[in-house]
Amino acid sequence: xxxxxxxxxxxxxxxxxxxHGHPLVDRAAEIYAEMLAAAGVKDPGPVHQPQGRAPMRxxxxxxxxxxxxxxxxxxxxxxxLEELAIADLVDPEERLAAPICExxxxxxxxxxxxxxxxxxxxxxxxxxxRRQEALSLAxxxxxxxxxxxxxxxxxxxxxLGPVRSHRGLELVAAGEELHALEAGLRRxxxxxxxxxxxxxxxxxxxxxxx
Numbered sequence: 394x395x396x397x398x399x400x401x402x403x404x405x406x407x408x409x410x411x412x413h414g415h416p417l418v419d420r421a422a423e424i425y426a427e428m429l430a431a432a433g434v435k436d437p438g439p440v441h442q443p444q445g446r447a448p449m450r451x452x453x454x455x456x457x458x459x460x461x462x463x464x465x466x467x468x469x470x471x472x473x474l475e476e477l478a479i480a481d482l483v484d485p486e487e488r489l490a491a492p493i494c495e496x497x498x499x500x501x502x503x504x505x506x507x508x509x510x511x512x513x514x515x516x517x518x519x520x521x522x523r524r525q526e527a528l529s530l531a532x533x534x535x536x537x538x539x540x541x542x543x544x545x546x547x548x549x550x551x552x553l554g555p556v557r558s559h560r561g562l563e564l565v566a567a568g569e570e571l572h573a574l575e576a577g578l579r580r581x582x583x584x585x586x587x588x589x590x591x592x593x594x595x596x597x598x599x600x601x602x603x
Contacts, residue, residue, distance in 0.1 A: 409456050412453050465511070466499075469495065474489065478497045479553070489528070493530070497531075497532060497533040499511060501514070520592050531568030546585060550568055553567060
């Protein structure tokens with residue numbers, strides 16, 4: 394079992410798939426909607442791929458067990474700020490460098506929290522962002538979760554605007570450029586950075602300056 398800010402112990406039975414045009418997408422969308430509703434989000438609406446968007450611009454990252462059962466997921470979008478869910482919540486002077494990899498919420502089934510699923514999903518999003526040549530990462534969280542990212546994980550997201558009411562919750566858009574996040578982790582949580590970068594090949598490490 395892993396605690397916040399720790400790289401999880403190896404859990405061979407759990408793996409994360411990046412799915413696009415795959416049967417798991419339907420189940421991932423169901424879990425995502427269920428968890429948003431459980432968190433009090435009002436009318437989360439359908440999650441679907443925007444028309445005309447290039448392949449891999451909208452994906453689900455789905456953590457599954459050995460039987461293929463979905464345990465948690467993240468809905469990820471890659472694009473310019475105007476294409477993202479956080480667009481209206483970002484102050485003009487706080488814009489991030491694009492392309493931006495946005496993961497506005499993470500959904501993990503309650504019985505699987507604290508078992509490393511969350512950290513594996515974080516790693517999948519980070520690796521996806523790097524491999525898709527994103528320059529920044531962004532999310533949409535409540536202020537306490539933003540503090541958790543910073544204090545417990547060493548992920549130094551900054552607020553990109555004020556706290557606002559969004560779909561019935563008090564949330565803040567947060568994010569940072571990837572090079573700044575990596576530099577912060579290198580100083581304060583090198584073991585977590587090592588966990589995040591573990592899937593990369595040597596060629597990818599050289600390419601990304603790691």
